Amino acid sequence: MTPGSAQLLRQWLLLERFCAASVWKSIAALARSLGICHETGDVNVTIRFSSEVARYVEESRWHSSQQCEYQPDGSLLVRLDLSGTTELKSWVLGFGQHAEVLKPVSLRAEIQAELQATLEFYEGSGVRVTQRPSPHYRKAR
Secondary structure, rough: OOOOHHHHHHHHHHHHHHHHHHHHHHHHHOOOOOOOOOOOOOEEEEEEEOOHHHHHHHHHOOOOOOOEOOOOOOOOEEEEOOOOOOOHHHHHOOHHHHHEEEEEEHHHHHHHHHHHHHHHHHHHHHOOOEEEEOOOOOOOO
């Protein structure tokens, strides 16, 4: 092995080690998120799903902390320990009347406000009233 190739090999190994560490750091940071949104909080969430969607929700693994408990009426309680709720809001809203956030109260209020704004829009005003931009909103460049 020539001195140049030995140096090149050392640099390649260093780069490989750095990239692997970065990947693992990213994976660890996202482990408590519901998807790809990195948040740093600590949120315990409880959602009740109606009996109509309970089996679908229970059969899918949405998050590693997911705990499911069927209720006597056929509904399903799902408990999640997350780093934030940004992506969870859209997920819950996607189930419509079949999902009810029980905890935390702050998330329940955010879902309720979103549903109220949507109802007002569909009731005919046609004017979107927002207190703050959606986290999914990006300004055009």
